[in-house]
Structure formats: structure tokens, C-alpha cells
Amino acid sequence: MCLGIPGELVAFGDDPxxxxxxxxxxxxxxxxxxxxxxxxxxPGDWVLVHVGFALSKISESEAQALLQFLEDxxxxxxxxxxxxxxxxx
Amino acid sequence: xxxxxxxRDAGKxxxxxxxxxxxxxxGRSYRFMEVCGGHxxxxxxxxxxxxxxEAVRLVHGPGCPxxxxxxxxxxxxxxxxxxxxxxxxxxxxxxxxPGGQGSFFDAKAAGADIRMVYSPLDALKIARAExxxxxxxxxIGFETTAPSTxxxxxxxxxxxxxxxxxxxxxVMIIPAIKAILDSPDLRLDxxxxxxxxxxxxxxxPYEFIARDHGRPLVCAGFEPLDILQSVHLLLRQLAEGRAQxxxxxxxxxxxxxxxxxxxxxxEVMEPRPYFEWRGLGFISHSALRIKEAYARFDAERIFxxxxxxxxxxxxxxxxxVLKGVLRPWECKVFGTACTxxxxxxxxxxxxEGACAAYYAFGRFSRERVREASRT
Ligand code: SF4
Numbered sequence: 001m002c003l004g005i006p007g008e009l010v011a012f013g014d015d016p017x018x019x020x021x022x023x024x025x026x027x028x029x030x031x032x033x034x035x036x037x038x039x040x041x042x043p044g045d046w047v048l049v050h051v052g053f054a055l056s057k058i059s060e061s062e063a064q065a066l067l068q069f070l071e072d073x074x075x076x077x078x079x080x081x082x083x084x085x086x087x088x089x
Numbered sequence: 090x091x092x093x094x095x096x097r098d099a100g101k102x103x104x105x106x107x108x109x110x111x112x113x114x115x116g117r118s119y120r121f122m123e124v125c126g127g128h129x130x131x132x133x134x135x136x137x138x139x140x141x142x143e144a145v146r147l148v149h150g151p152g153c154p155x156x157x158x159x160x161x162x163x164x165x166x167x168x169x170x171x172x173x174x175x176x177x178x179x180x181x182x183x184x185x186x187p188g189g190q191g192s193f194f195d196a197k198a199a200g201a202d203i204r205m206v207y208s209p210l211d212a213l214k215i216a217r218a219e220x221x222x223x224x225x226x227x228x229i230g231f232e233t234t235a236p237s238t239x240x241x242x243x244x245x246x247x248x249x250x251x252x253x254x255x256x257x258x259x260v261m262i263i264p265a266i267k268a269i270l271d272s273p274d275l276r277l278d279x280x281x282x283x284x285x286x287x288x289x290x291x292x293x294p295y296e297f298i299a300r301d302h303g304r305p306l307v308c309a310g311f312e313p314l315d316i317l318q319s320v321h322l323l324l325r326q327l328a329e330g331r332a333q334x335x336x337x338x339x340x341x342x343x344x345x346x347x348x349x350x351x352x353x354x355x356e357v358m359e360p361r362p363y364f365e366w367r368g369l370g371f372i373s374h375s376a377l378r379i380k381e382a383y384a385r386f387d388a389e390r391i392f393x394x395x396x397x398x399x400x401x402x403x404x405x406x407x408x409x410v411l412k413g414v415l416r417p418w419e420c421k422v423f424g425t426a427c428t429x430x431x432x433x434x435x436x437x438x439x440x441e442g443a444c445a446a447y448y449a450f451g452r453f454s455r456e457r458v459r460e461a462s463r464t
Binding site for chain 1: 091092093095096098100101103104105108127130180207208209210211230233234236237240285288289311314318337339340341342343347349350353441
């Protein structure tokens with residue numbers, strides 16, 4: 001119910017204007033984008049889809065930043081493990 | 090980027106798990122409530138608890154919209170569905186939810202025209218196609234779903250689809266969290282905030298939790314790494330002696346939410362003085378109803394409703410489960426009298442319900458084994 005799924009905007013309709021087509025892992029469906037008024041939406045943008053409506057535009061830069069942070073954390077962890085291994089007799 | 094698989098990486102999960110373990114003070118235990126049923130679902134589907142040290146316990150909260158619908162409202166909805174020339178439409182999640190006199194499925198088997206829809210817009214489509222019928226949408230859900238219902242009512246009004254109506258059961262998360270915080274039998278160290286509700290209401294409404302209750306809250310996404318990182322952020326706040334609202338799910342949740350969504354809710358709906366929640370009882374200003382201006386789309390005004398309050402079955406311990414006091418398998422009827430096929434309580438119905446999530450993903454047996462090996 002509260003599960004939303006990320007979908008990629010692939011096309012916009014003009015009639016009515018608040019419909020757009022999203023692709024969710026290969027499945028295409030028309031959804032309503034009327035709740036994203038004022039957002040600059042283009043094909044290739046990702047949105048969170050919930051019960052037939054786009055609820056939020058997904059920020060690629062925020063997602064990248066988080067993944068990079070986790071990547072660095074993983075790296076630091078691997079380094080620590082390596083150092084730990086080397087230090088143990 | 091597909092915004093799913095990237096957030097399921099096992100290596101990163103292990104790194105986070107190590108950080109989490111390192112942040113736990115020896116001898117201290119932590120209890121974090123995940124408010125949202127979507128989180129409960131992820132936690133059991135991906136076995137998140139296996140990545141957490143024993144000291145960290147996730148407690149399920151009241152945020153499964155299907156689970157909190159009281160029996161009386163289900164009966165009211167069925168009473169509407171039984172009227173002549175009515176088509177009741179509902180999310181699939183709702184079909185099996187037991188009322189005092191059976192579920193939508195039972196009513197459908199007995200001849201009522203009840204149809205599953207994916208979106209309220211599908212219900213509106215049926216209304217257009219069947220002008221001779223009255224099409225009612227069983228609206229449930231938190232602030233995540235309320236804007237979609239509101240938008241659909243606005244569209245019906247704009248297009249003059251007057252045979253469409255909404256049976257409004259939308260609930261609000263903040264009053265539910267307040268009720269949890271006021272409950273004396275629950276010790277919590279922090280909250281995982283509901284990500285998709287927050288996409289609508291933003292992060293500010295939670296500030297009282299940090300300010301007045303001294304508990305941190307982290308708005309969390311729904312992939313395994315999101316949840317682990319949110320737990321990490323909570324522990325870091327506690328380690329540093331802070332209690333703040335943080336936004337882990339910034340790729341989806343703007344700090345101020347979705348202004349248009351809030352506006353359409355406010356246009357079409359208003360808070361009810363009080364509403365009954367299954368297991369939690371009556372909570373004031375905790376639910377939404379259709380405003381007078383849209384009365385012609387309000388099923389509560391169109392139909393005579395029995396409006397009878399039905400007590401939960403004696404065997405049902407959903408209230409305790411929804412408040413996080415009891416773990417699903419500790420309920421006496423879990424997995425025996427109460428299963429997803431024959432649910433006694435609501436938590437066993439939706440995949441976001443704690444009992445159904447435990448049941449579906451084998452937690453039940455694993456928990457039992459762990460418990461048994463301890464004694
Ligand atoms: S097992 Fe069934 S009755 Fe017991 S708490 Fe879970 S849903 Fe409710």
C-alpha cells in the first residue's frame with residue numbers, strides 16, 4: 001500500500017496534460033503527474049509511483065551522493081579489515 | 090541507475106552492519122520503531138535483522154493502513170457495497186480484511202459487486218463507463234495515498250462524474266506517533282520515519298519528537314541499505330547525545346514535502362474530530378473526511394451507514410502488535426487460527442502487516458529457533 005516504486009518517465013501526453021508514461025522494469029503504464037506541479041520533468045527523469053500517481057521526483061544526485069558515501073564507508077571498512085589482518089600475528 | 094538494485098548491495102550492507110555494531114555501547118540495548126508497514130515488509134523480506142547486533146531491536150509500528158481499519162468501518166463499507174446498483178472498488182490489500190460480518194471477499198461471493206483497482210483513477214474510469222451505477226472507492230491509507238484520492242475527487246468534480254463517490258478512511262501519521270509516545274508500556278530509543286508519508290508531509294512535522302520527547306527520528310527509504318543506514322544514523326545521534334530529525338531518504342523526500350499534494354488534501358479533505366484505529370482506540374484529529382464542498386462525492390453523506398462499533402475478536406492481539414508491545418509470533422493464534430488465508434486480525438492481511446510479513450518470510454521459525462537456542 002505505502003510501497004511506492006521508482007519508474008522512469010518515457011513520454012508525456014498532452015491530452016490530458018497531467019498524464020505521462022512510465023517504465024517500471026520494462027512494464028509501461030500511464031500515470032498521473034499532476035502532483036508534481038512546478039517540477040521540471042523530462043523523459044529520462046525518475047519518479048516515485050504510488051497508486052497511479054507520481055508522488056515525488058527522484059533526485060539522481062542525492063542517490064549518487066548516498067551511494068558514494070556508502071562506497072567510501074565500505075572502502076574504509078575493507079582497509080580496516082586488511083590492516084587488522086596484517087596486524088594479527 | 091534504477092534506484093533499486095544499487096541499494097541492495099551485500100558488501101555495503103556488511104560495511105554498514107560493522108559500523109552499526111561498533112556504535113553500540115556495551116551493555117546497552119536499543120529499541121527503534123519503524124513506523125511504516127513498508128519498512129516492516131523490507132525488514133522481513135531481506136532479513137535485515139540478521140545484519141543487526143542483538144542489542145538493536147526493531148519494533149513494528151502502527152503504519153500499515155490496512156491494519157488500522159477498525160471492524161466497524163469494514164462493515165460500513167460492505168453495507169454500501171450491498172446497496173442496489175453500487176459498484177464498490179478497493180485496493181487488493183483490503184479485500185481480505187475481516188469486519189464483524191466477513192470481508193469484501195465474502196460479500197463479493199455473496200453477490201455484491203466489488204472490484205479490485207490499482208488506483209483511485211481506475212475507480213473513476215469505471216464510474217465513467219457505468220453511468221447507471223454508483224461507483225464507490227474505498228479510500229484507505231496515510232498521507233501517502235490521500236493526495237491521490239483528493240486528486241481523483243477533483244477530477245470527478247471537474248468532469249462532472251457525479252456517480253463517483255469516496256468512502257474516506259484516510260488516516261494521519263503524526264497523531265498515531267503521538268499515541269505511541271504517550272503509551273506508557275513502551276520504551277523506544279528512536280524512530281525510523283515513514284519515507285513515503287514524508288514525501289508528502291516533509292520532515293518538519295516530526296520535529297516535536299526530537300524537541301519534546303528527546304527521541305531521534307530518521308526519515309528512511311525502503312531498500313535494505315536505506316534501513317541499515319538509517320539505523321546507523323540513529324545510533325550515531327544517540328552516541329553523540331543528539332536527538333534530531335534527519336533525512337536519509339533525501340533522494341525522494343524534500344525537507345518540506347510536496348506542497349501541491351498537501352494543497353489538494355486541504356482542498357478536498359479536513360480532519361475528523363476523532364477516528365477509531367484498530368488496536369489503538371479512538372485518536373482525536375487522526376483521520377480525514379471529505380469537506381462539505383465535495384459532499385456529493387462523499388459516500389458517508391450519500392448512504393445510510395450502520396456505523397456500529399465492533400469490538401475486535403477476543404483472540405486478536407493486533408493492538409499489542411501495532412503498538413510494538415508484542416511480537417507477531419507471540420500472539421496466541423499466530424500461524425494456527427490466524428493465517429493469511431484465514432486472518433483473524435488485520436496484521437495478517439496486508440504484506441505490510443507485521444504478522445503477514447513474519448509469516449511470509451519465515452521469520453517465525455527463525456525467531457523461534459533463535460529463542461529456543463538461547464534457553
Ligand atoms: S496473529 Fe492474527 S490476531 Fe494475532 S496479532 Fe497477528 S493478525 Fe492479530
